[in-house]
Amino acid sequence: MTLKSSQLAAVTRMLSFNKDSGGDSSLGHNPYGHEKPNIDDTTNPWKVLIYDKHTRGIISPLLSVSQLRALGVTLHLLLHSDRESIPDVPAVYFVRPTQENLAIIARDCSKHLYQRSHLHFSTRMERPVMEEFARLVVNTGGLDSIASIHDQFVEFACLENRLFTLNVEDSYVVYNDPGATESDMEMAMNGIAGGLFSVVATLGSVPVIRCPRVRRSISLLCSVIFACFLLNCSTLTVYSIVYLFSGRSTRDGREEA
Amino acid sequence: MVARKLNRLITEHPTLVRSKDGSRMTHHRPVLVIMDRNMDLITPVQHASTYQALIDDVLEHRANRVEFNVKPDSNDGSAGGRLGRAPPVVRKKFDIDPDVDPFYSRHKFHPFPEAIESNGAELQDVTVREQQIRSKTTGGKDQSSSSTAPTDGSADLATAVESLPILLERKKKLEVHTSILQAAMNEVAARDVPQFYELEISLATGTYKNDPAKAKKDVMELVCDGSVGNVNDKVRLVIVYALSIKGKGADVDEVTQAMRESLETRGSAVGGGGDGTVEGGATHGTLTKDDRVRLEVGLRAIDYLKKLRSMNMIGTMSDMIATEAETYASTGSDMLSGFLSRATNQATGLLSKATDKLGTLLGKIHKNRATIVVENICEMRPNTEDDEYLYLDPRVKGDVDVSTLRNATRAPVREAIAFMIGGGCYGEYQNLQMVADERRNITYGSTEIVDPCSFLNHLANLA
Numbered sequence: 249m250t251l252k253s254s255q256l257a258a259v260t261r262m263l264s265f266n267k268d269s270g271g272d273s274s275l276g277h278n279p280y281g282h283e284k285p286n287i288d289d290t291t292n293p294w295k296v297l298i299y300d301k302h303t304r305g306i307i308s309p310l311l312s313v314s315q316l317r318a319l320g321v322t323l324h325l326l327l328h329s330d331r332e333s334i335p336d337v338p339a340v341y342f343v344r345p346t347q348e349n350l351a352i353i354a355r356d357c358s359k360h361l362y363q364r365s366h367l368h369f370s371t372r373m374e375r376p377v378m379e380e381f382a383r384l385v386v387n388t389g390g391l392d393s394i395a396s397i398h399d400q401f402v403e404f405a406c407l408e409n410r411l412f413t414l415n416v417e418d419s420y421v422v423y424n425d426p427g428a429t430e431s432d433m434e435m436a437m438n439g440i441a442g443g444l445f446s447v448v449a450t451l452g453s454v455p456v457i458r459c460p461r462v463r464r465s466i467s468l469l470c471s472v473i474f475a476c477f478l479l480n481c482s483t484l485t486v487y488s489i490v491y492l493f494s495g496r497s498t499r500d501g502r503e504e505a
Numbered sequence: 506m507v508a509r510k511l512n513r514l515i516t517e518h519p520t521l522v523r524s525k526d527g528s529r530m531t532h533h534r535p536v537l538v539i540m541d542r543n544m545d546l547i548t549p550v551q552h553a554s555t556y557q558a559l560i561d562d563v564l565e566h567r568a569n570r571v572e573f574n575v576k577p578d579s580n581d582g583s584a585g586g587r588l589g590r591a592p593p594v595v596r597k598k599f600d601i602d603p604d605v606d607p608f609y610s611r612h613k614f615h616p617f618p619e620a621i622e623s624n625g626a627e628l629q630d631v632t633v634r635e636q637q638i639r640s641k642t643t644g645g646k647d648q649s650s651s652s653t654a655p656t657d658g659s660a661d662l663a664t665a666v667e668s669l670p671i672l673l674e675r676k677k678k679l680e681v682h683t684s685i686l687q688a689a690m691n692e693v694a695a696r697d698v699p700q701f702y703e704l705e706i707s708l709a710t711g712t713y714k715n716d717p718a719k720a721k722k723d724v725m726e727l728v729c730d731g732s733v734g735n736v737n738d739k740v741r742l743v744i745v746y747a748l749s750i751k752g753k754g755a756d757v758d759e760v761t762q763a764m765r766e767s768l769e770t771r772g773s774a775v776g777g778g779g780d781g782t783v784e785g786g787a788t789h790g791t792l793t794k795d796d797r798v799r800l801e802v803g804l805r806a807i808d809y810l811k812k813l814r815s816m817n818m819i820g821t822m823s824d825m826i827a828t829e830a831e832t833y834a835s836t837g838s839d840m841l842s843g844f845l846s847r848a849t850n851q852a853t854g855l856l857s858k859a860t861d862k863l864g865t866l867l868g869k870i871h872k873n874r875a876t877i878v879v880e881n882i883c884e885m886r887p888n889t890e891d892d893e894y895l896y897l898d899p900r901v902k903g904d905v906d907v908s909t910l911r912n913a914t915r916a917p918v919r920e921a922i923a924f925m926i927g928g929g930c931y932g933e934y935q936n937l938q939m940v941a942d943e944r945r946n947i948t949y950g951s952t953e954i955v956d957p958c959s960f961l962n963h964l965a966n967l968a
Binding site for chain 2: 424
């Protein structure tokens with residue numbers, strides 16, 4: 249089982265969900281992706297796939313257009329493009345759970361653009377973002393067109409069986425920019441951690457983590473800098489704990505809106 | 506730098522721990538090695554010699570899609586003739602997925618000339634077989650018309666006909682590679698990439714360890730030679746030189762200055778050379794606006810690295826030399842010696858020189874820093890990164906002391922994930938696969954995959 253085949257299985261499963269039993273019942277699956285993809289049903293209806301730029305980068309090296317069609321995807325569109333209403337076809341949204349994306353989805357739902365909408369997010373949805381989204385959907389009356397919501401943990405692009413990338417642009421600059429603020433750094437690091445978590449989750453086994461240790465025997469000048477950073481670290485530790493608890497409640501893999 | 510690693514680590518650690526609690530047990534657990542780009546800045550700017558890495562370097566290659574321009578005028582050969590004729594420049598786009606393309610998966614890590622050779626050979630083989638089948642089918646028809654066709658003959662025919670589509674499919678893929686190879690070859694030849702590759706490899710592997718004067722001379726020659734390489738090629742060479750040679754900053758300055766002067770004079774000499782700068786089919790000859798921008802970017806990148814280097818010196822130089830010496834004693838295969846070279850021990854030097862010669866020929870033996878780290882950790886070699894690197898086990902609270910693990914028996918590593926923060930490259934990916942074998946898989950990942958020229962831009966942004 250390589251990383252790519254695991255990811256392919258997860259995405260295939262996502263796209264062949266379409267039994268449309270009106271919500272939850274057919275969707276109880278393991279978010280870590282180890283079951284066989286469910287492609288057996290012959291009545292596989294056609295569907296529309298809607299992605300954003302980021303998730304397109306995940307899908308495109310994984311599945312070709314003809315492979316997508318074999319999975320029942322007749323149309324694949326960017327979330328940010330102008331999309332026409334196709335009221336008799338269900339839609340699979342596969343996007344990043346950003347506030348902006350969610351606002352668009354909520355708008356689509358309120359307009360009942362598609363028959364039913366299955367929402368899949370490339371990574372874990374933050375609690376406040378989800379609450380905001382739920383409020384928005386209820387208020388605009390789009391709730392009944394949402395069939396399901398899932399976290400997918402596929403925040404990485406597999407180029408080959410044993411090659412993946414998180415597709416972070418200008419990553420060297422981001423992690424080495426002396427002008428970067430603390431919060432930029434934090435965000436960047438959370439991004440990597442989230443991406444690596446996706447990889448680990450997709451592989452489905454707990455790794456041992458190895459990384460460079462901080463050298464203790466550094467010169468005087470460096471130890472001054474080091475001390476400064478130590479201060480930062482303690483704030484980060486606090487942050488990590490917060491992050492960790494906030495993550496707990498939503499990490500069930502699926503949530504009904 | 507060091508502190509950032511620490512920060513990252515703390516952030517990453519609890520995330521993974523928390524989420525994986527109580528999940529399934531696996532017998533052979535993978536090892537995730539997280540590394541920082543700054544530990545080896547040579548590899549992403551170095552020129553490559555293998556097929557896949559060269560595609561990424563000289564053509565536009567992103568997410569397994571290659572794009573390049575084909576000029577029908579040059580070499581109207583087998584590939585060119587087929588797609589030529591129409592407009593002056595044809596834009597070609599191919600999706601190449603190494604997992605379903607047998608030729609690509611076989612040869613992506615092979616040296617470029619080897620890929621060309623076997624592409625030719627395979628194509629010929631396929632053509633011959635296709636002809637055989639075609640002649641057989643026509644022959645078969647004759648037989649059946651005379652109604653004396655033996656049953657085994659028709660069975661033979663059936664299999665032959667069945668295999669034809671597969672054969673044609675294979676041929677089509679091979680032809681795609683022929684045109685990619687050709688496009689890459691044009692670029693490689695125009696820029697004389699092998700010269701850069703060889704000199705850079707020698708620098709990086711420490712061939713010039715005891716002879717900095719010669720290193721400087723060789724670099725100077727190539728950098729000032731107006732007939733080879735484009736601006737980026739030269740900048741990259743200077744960067745490799747700056748990072749690999751222990752020498753003073755003054756030497757680097759001198760080489761940089763020489764490069765700038767030669768490029769600027771070349772620019773004033775109209776039509777001089779017409780070499781290299783065919784990227785995007787944009788420029789030819791003189792130091793154009795684009796080239797000038799590239800030179801500026803390159804110079805800024807060099808500036809940044811100089812700054813980085815001087816910071817390193819203050820911070821960790823003494824420390825690194827110490828660990829380096831240790832590494833030597835135990836492995837004796839650390840090729841990146843040039844970086845912090847110190848005449849550690851003559852025998853190792855000779856040994857590395859010998860393997861290095863072979864490495865240049867095979868394009869394979871030389872191990873990058875990341876490869877060495879991963880290998881050391883996988884093999885659990887004492888006194889290497891295996892001791893030095895933090896050991897975090899999401900199942901165990903807090904850090905694990907590797908020295909205590911040493912006494913216990915540890916399960917061999919079957920699955921390793923090497924992850925590079927700050928951008929990875931195909932060269933490194935290929936290099937890492939050396940450590941893989943039938944019993945061990947190496948997966949390589951990074952925050953992004955950057956080609957050498959984009960990486961130059963990144964460096965320049967930081968200056």
